[in-house]
Amino acid sequence: MRPALHIPDGFIDVPTSAAVWVIAVLGIALALRGARRQLDDSLIPMAGLTAVFIFAMQMLNFPVAAGTSGHLIGAALAAVLIGPWAAVLALTVVLVVQALFFADGGLIALGLNITNLALVAVAVSWLVFSLLARLLPKSPLSVIITAGIAGFLSVPVAALAFVVEFALGGTGAVPLATVFTAMVGVHLVIGVIEGIVTALVVAAVLALRPDLVFGARGLLPERMLTLTPARAPKGV
């Protein structure tokens, strides 16, 4: 028996869940259009692999404090690897598979989970990543660090999105302030791990195939991003 990872039905009332479902569907529609524009052929297999890898990683709950565990969201990882639009779709695929086959996250609540983990977390990740990338020198290390920071911030912000939904339609009679403090507090800690894992995985892909990292475009020398390796051996 493994812990559930996502919002179950019942936490948030049906009207709120339905309204957020509409947001989720609109977001997916936008992402389908955006990904079609943004994704080039070389990233198609990467996009599929990203979804698979995130599904697998989400099974690895890690202990964060007594009696609590955290797990990867993967939004920042996906956004950096395959671009924000494809990332929304990859996360959505994972959430749909988990909800339909593994009964993880309710079906009424699926719109909430898609909105928080696919739309909000990816949007925050990409905003943070692209803003920071402009400030730092263009290098692989910058890409890795900004990806990590984006991963870190995406987790408490996704938790914040849940708090907003709880404020609008939470069924539990619990003071909002304590839910806010607890959710953001726990997820700040989980975010640290998310940031570290995101940075490590991005570093690994950059080491193997920098040209397959969407977020590295424009940030790394052209030489590293073309398929044919540079002819002249470069000094270390």
Add this chain to the structure above:
Amino acid sequence: MSRRLSVTVFIVLGLLVSLLIAGIVSHYASASPDGLEFVAEQEGFLDTAQDSAVAGSPLADYGIAGVGDPRLSVGLAGILGVIVTAAVGFGLFWLLLRGRGTPARR
């Protein structure tokens, strides 16, 4: 290092790593409730959770119904999950590519 992995090798490696994580490493994952569930319990709204409409799924809660050994049950569920996610994921992105820009072949 001028030699690079081909995309195919890279993708196959990635899939193998994913299978390893979902099929074997997942057994060693923490069984404690995750952040949300922990907060719900602590704040006293965990009991507002309702069963999913598909709670009776043979794969519910990342196990295979009827498989007693927890290692086997979680591992097989993880491997099936990887296969399903791959089918849906690669399928979706392939369809996206196919339906765009360059005129269709037919």
